Amino acid sequence: TQLLEQSPQFLSIQEGENLTVYCNSSSVFSSLQWYRQEPGEGPVLLVTVVTGGEVKKLKRLTFQFGDARKDSSLHITAAQPGDTGLYLCAGAGAGSYQLTFGKGTKLSVIP
Amino acid sequence: GAGVSQSPSNKVTEKGKDVELRCDPISGHTALYWYRQSLGQGLEFLIYFQGNSAPDKSGLPSDRFSAERTGGSVSTLTIQRTQQEDSAVYLCASSLVGLIAGVSMADTQYFGPGTRLTVL
Numbered sequence: 001t002q003l004l005e006q007s008p009q010f011l012s013i014q015e016g017e018n019l020t021v022y023c024n025s026s027s028v029f030s031s032l033q034w035y036r037q038e039p040g041e042g043p044v045l046l047v048t049v050v051t052g053g054e055v056k057k058l059k060r061l062t063f064q065f066g067d068a069r070k071d072s073s074l075h076i077t078a079a080q081p082g083d084t085g086l087y088l089c090a091g092a093g094a095g096s097y098q099l100t101f102g103k104g105t106k107l108s109v110i111p
Numbered sequence: 112g113a114g115v116s117q118s119p120s121n122k123v124t125e126k127g128k129d130v131e132l133r134c135d136p137i138s139g140h141t142a143l144y145w146y147r148q149s150l151g152q153g154l155e156f157l158i159y160f161q162g163n164s165a166p167d168k169s170g171l172p173s174d175r176f177s178a179e180r181t182g183g184s185v186s187t188l189t190i191q192r193t194q195q196e197d198s199a200v201y202l203c204a205s206s207l208v209g210l211i212a213g214v215s216m217a218d219t220q221y222f223g224p225g226t227r228l229t230v231l
Binding site for chain 1: 155224225
């Protein structure tokens, strides 16, 4: 069974601060996705990374896939209150349509 | 609307009753997934439909859970004899392709807003 551990589970920071969320596994994934979920809504895909060492940027968000494709990180620069939400990572194994989700990091950005 | 829709948005039921949850996927999406999200937990895979292939039911937690997809579109998740531990948000997602030339591959999944089920 593939497991994804996310840390931290909860994060409360002031507006303008930087933060990093981690997603770790002992398994290798063919691709890894990051989602953001707001209360009362389903998760929305932010990015997919597929290549070991890959770095993708989405405005103030930087996503990195580990060289061994077992871990990933999400870094947010100058966090804004609009970044508040639950951030989920999800990995897909080789040749699989199933996604394994982490438990999520609940981020609160205080104005 | 072009997104995935689910109904009802909230469902409160008594222990032992049956419930049906509905999912309308994005038109043209051949793959459909059901997940369960409990408080403090990640998304737990329940069942997967792809075209006319037999569904992957490997995530269903017990035989009280079943799902069907009619005409390759709308799906219904049924929970019989509900228990309090069934309380959770049930999410549906659809994607364009789940299977290409016999090779399974994950594609971008678009999620509905979920149905919050509360079993008293």
